[in-house]
Amino acid sequence: MSRYWSSLVHRLTPYVPGEQPKLPNLVKLNTNENPYPPSPQVQAAIAAELANGGQSLRLYPDPNADLLKQAIAARYAEFGISRQQVFVGNGSDEVLAHVFVALLRHELPILFPDITYSFYPVYCGLYDIAYRTVPLADDFGIRVEDYTAANGGIIFPNPNAPTGCLLPLAAIEQLLAAHRASVLVVDEAYVDFGGESAVALVNRHPNLLVVHTLSKSRSLAGLRVGYAVGQSDLIEALDRVKNSFNSYPLDRLAIAGAVAAIGDQEHFEKTRQAVISSREVLRDALQALGFSVLPSAANFIFARHPRRDAGQLAAALRQRGIIVRHFKLPRIDQYLRITIGTDTQCKLLVAALREILKPDQPTMKAMNSAI
Numbered sequence: 117m118s119r120y121w122s123s124l125v126h127r128l129t130p131y132v133p134g135e136q137p138k139l140p141n142l143v144k145l146n147t148n149e150n151p152y153p154p155s156p157q158v159q160a161a162i163a164a165e166l167a168n169g170g171q172s173l174r175l176y177p178d179p180n181a182d183l184l185k186q187a188i189a190a191r192y193a194e195f196g197i198s199r200q201q202v203f204v205g206n207g208s209d210e211v212l213a214h215v216f217v218a219l220l221r222h223e224l225p226i227l228f229p230d231i232t233y234s235f236y237p238v239y240c241g242l243y244d245i246a247y248r249t250v251p252l253a254d255d256f257g258i259r260v261e262d263y264t265a266a267n268g269g270i271i272f273p274n275p276n277a278p279t280g281c282l283l284p285l286a287a288i289e290q291l292l293a294a295h296r297a298s299v300l301v302v303d304e305a306y307v308d309f310g311g312e313s314a315v316a317l318v319n320r321h322p323n324l325l326v327v328h329t330l331s332k333s334r335s336l337a338g339l340r341v342g343y344a345v346g347q348s349d350l351i352e353a354l355d356r357v358k359n360s361f362n363s364y365p366l367d368r369l370a371i372a373g374a375v376a377a378i379g380d381q382e383h384f385e386k387t388r389q390a391v392i393s394s395r396e397v398l399r400d401a402l403q404a405l406g407f408s409v410l411p412s413a414a415n416f417i418f419a420r421h422p423r424r425d426a427g428q429l430a431a432a433l434r435q436r437g438i439i440v441r442h443f444k445l446p447r448i449d450q451y452l453r454i455t456i457g458t459d460t461q462c463k464l465l466v467a468a469l470r471e472i473l474k475p476d477q478p479t480m481k482a483m484n485s486a487i
């Protein structure tokens with residue numbers, strides 16, 4: 117606290133990202149990064165951008181990142197998406213920040229699930245946007261029937277975070293039709309691991325904005341690239357905010373790397389399929405250890421053990437050099453969110469959990485005394 121702070125800063129409750137410890141040999145399953153390297157073409161493209169002693173870095177990058185917008189539009193060619201329907205930013209967190217102020221800041225409160233990406237209420241605090249949360253069903257699914265209130269907009273991730281639960285496109289269409297007066301933002305950070313993208317609906321729905329990131333399914337969390345797809349007037353709103361904030365959110369290396377990543381469909385398919393199959397193996401292994409596991413369409417699993425405190429499990433894993441995410445929040449404080457790692461990392465996790473849970477197995481003595 118300081119007398120030099122603005123009153124807004126006094127009021128803020130900033131987002132706390134998962135930790136990035138500097139310990140070696142850590143099995144890091146806490147921030148949903150991809151365990152596989154990005155496409156080798158990313159490295160080549162960045163190296164090419166740095167050629168001739170990094171000459172090009174003298175010059176500002178393209179403020180509109182046109183090459184990248186073109187690459188993204190081409191990826192969605194089957195849905196008739198043009199370059200004018202794409203917005204890019206410094207990670208999808210920055211894209212989302214602009215979305216909140218450009219499209220979700222109205223008289224009426226916005227709606228999002230009670231359990232969801234915890235950055236949403238943070239943006240509301242930053243931009244003074246009223247919000248109401250809508251409880252998830254008992255199975256942690258989003259019930260579109262519950263989104264009835266008049267609103268200044270609706271936002272949720274699909275699949276949702278940190279549950280991994282997927283809403284089918286038909287349910288999203290239902291919401292779009294029921295709320296034509298406000299924008300529905302679908303945050304598709306994890307959609308490549310098991311969902312169908314709502315970008316398919318963009319040209320039929322003027323109130324739909326789909327937000328995406330290269331951090332998860334393209335293995336580029338460190339490059340900071342995110343984008344949004346919507347009809348051109350929504351994109352124009354985002355551009356107006358961006359050009360009132362930072363004209364050059366993506367640097368030259370990020371643009372070059374992102375274009376290369378979007379272009380390498382083969383690497384994308386291979387790595388996302390590897391994550392999906394590891395997820396299915398890990399789910400079975402956790403269930404065999406007694407965990408209940410929510411159905412996940414993401415690159416993480418949300419699981420709880422009926423007899424072990426989630427906070428204590430996370431601490432015991434940490435002692436063994438494995439970090440997972442535990443949220444001390446209502447309804448989910450007995451769950452662990454576990455990022456899908458390589459098969460080796462998943463095996464280390466399962467072995468550690470087996471050891472931690474061992475005292476839980478009924479011993480001979482306990483069984484005898486039970487009889």
Ligand SMILES: *Cc1c(COP(=O)(O)O)cnc(C)c1O
Pocket residue numbers: 148206207208209210233273277303305328329330331337340341342
């Ligand atoms: C990871 C994540 C983001 C942020 O991604 P960046 O592009 O790395 O900023 C946004 N939304 C959700 C739901 C996420 O899980």
